[in-house]
Amino acid sequence: MATVGAIDENPLRFVAKMFYLRAMSKEITDNQLIGELGEAAVRKRFLSIGFQFDARSRLEAGIDGIAEVMIEGEPSARMLAVQVKSTRSRKYTSEDENGFSYLLESNDLAYWRNSNLPVILVLYRESDESFYWSMIDVRPGVEARRLIFTKSTDALNREAVDRLAALTVPKAGFGYYVPPLRGGEMALVNLLPLVLPQEIYVSSSPFDPKRAVAELFNQDNTPRFDWALKGGSFWSFHDPRTTSTRAIVDVDQVEVIETSLLAFHEDIDEQNNFAFLLRRTLEHQVQSDLAWDNETRLLYFRAHEENQSRTYAYRSAKNKAKADVVNVARHPKYPERVSFVRHHAFVPKFECLMDQWFLMVNPTYHFTTNGFLRHSHPHALLSGKKRLDNNASLRGQVIMWHRFLTEYDLPETELFVSDDVSEPVLRFGSPPEIELPTTVPEDVWGKPKSRGEVSGDQAEFILNEV
Structure with a gap:
């Protein structure tokens, strides 16, 4: 006779059922x-x-x-x-x-x-x-x-x-606002209007870009790379018949046409090719003072000598100014040891907006070990430096790059001393200014460095110690 509450099934089966029910139950952690x-x-x-x-x-x-x-x-x-x-x-x-x-x-x-x-x-x-x-x-x-x-x-x-x-507020794409200083109402835009040459040289070429570069290095003359080559079509703002590029074009096919025919082509691929030509032309134009870093795709100030700083003098909005465009940072404990060298730089990007070409100038920094060798840990240094940049710093850099690209006749800057680039091809107008209805607060550009935060220089010291 079974008693009330007694298990009326196999004990092993009962235990297995209890484990199953427990496993199936839900639990919120x-x-x-x-x-x-x-x-x-x-x-x-x-x-x-x-x-x-x-x-x-x-x-x-x-x-x-x-x-x-x-x-x-x-x-x-x-x-x-x-x-x-x-x-x-x-x-x-x-x-x-x-x-x-x-x-x-x-x-x-x-x-x-x-x-x-x-x-x-x-x-x-x-x-x-x-x-x-x-x-x-x-x-x-x-x-x-x-x-x-x-x-x-x-x-x-x-x-x-x-x-x-x-x-x-977008800080990329078609330019970004640089808010005015100390309650001003005019905002500077990092777009420099471009004055294009009236004529452009076009020709057919039997080379693709890779083979063309190899061919130029085989020539006795100094190679130049301010040209674009795509689908057998060669474009440049210089006459290829009078320079080393003669070796990569069909000389009898060289023609001179109006720049506007290619600059404002309806085909987006043609516009992209023209933008590439502008960038290569700019690289060639400033090669005596700026170097191109292919990995980060930026132009940066060259160092004149190993582990030596460099200053660029220019005129700011009202007064004469100068910037340490190559800055040597030394180890905080061992001043005789160079930790890194910081170069002023910018990422160039050409954009066509409403039938006008602009150079978008995005200021940044490039880091080397001695002024020439690329630093192996640039990201930590860049992050530390960027945290210290504020409104005045960014505005000043945009103005400095504008002055550099437009004021070629300052003797102390030693710009464009190469015989191959005696006359600049691309010219730039002043960056536009926009009147803002309200002032942008300074603190939106970032926070001040706290006691526990490391700077770019300190970051290098940490890297050395690790």
Whole structure:
């Protein structure tokens, strides 16, 4: 006779059933809970400072939500991609009363590089209800995995609104704004209008570009590369019959035509080929003072001598000025040892906008070990230097490059002393200025260097010690 509550089946089968039911039961982990709480808290914080915030679905792979800038309550269609990292009470790496650091995961950084929106990381801690944020630098060639947070300036609150909104202003593509200094209302644009030569030389060629370069090196004359060659068609602004390029063209087929016929061609491939010709012509034109780095695709000031600085004198907006365009940084502990050499540089990009060609000047830096050999760790040095750049620095660099490209007759600059480039071919007008309705706050250009943040020079010292 069976008693009430007795097991009426095989004991082994009963135990197996209990294990199965337990395995099938769902469990919500603490990480999932704090993740949900963090996203909800960050959404509330964005709403409280005047932004909209839309959370994404559970299928997200590295972007938790989209924040939209609101201007006096009206949506602006300016978006930020937001990734939230939450914790209950854990301290961050090297955290003190001033700040801390945070190391990004490589797979997250690779994912964010594909974003067409600015990406920011928001850190939420439940124990003290703290919110800190930082922009993720996704520019090509920049490997900034370690973020430095300063508690006084990187809190996600109403004081961060201007800096957050500024991230949504494009700084790539067809130029970007360089805000005016100290409350001015005129903004400088990093586009230099181009004055094209009236004529261009075209010819057929039996060579492809690779074979043409090899052929030029086989000639007795100094080779020159200010030409474009595609599909057997040769273009240049110089007469190929009078230079080393005579060897790579059909001399009897050389013709002179109006530049506008190729410069404003309807075919986008032809325009791209013309832009390539402009870039190669610019390289040749400034070769006595600037060098081309093929890996980073930028032009940088040459060093005159090994481990020697170089100064370029020019006239700024009102006064005479000078810049250390090649700067030798020495080891902080051993001054006799050169840590690296920093060169002023810019990434040239030619764009045709409304039947006008422009040179887009994106200022940056190039790093070498002694003025000539490329540095093996340029990314950390570039990140450190870029963090120190502000409005005045960027504006000054745009003005300096404009002066360099247009003022050829300054004797102290020693520009264009090569016999092969005695007369510049490309000429540039002044960068446009735009009147802004409001002044852009200085702090949107970045935060001041905190006590815990390393500069470019200090970064090199760390690299040496490691």
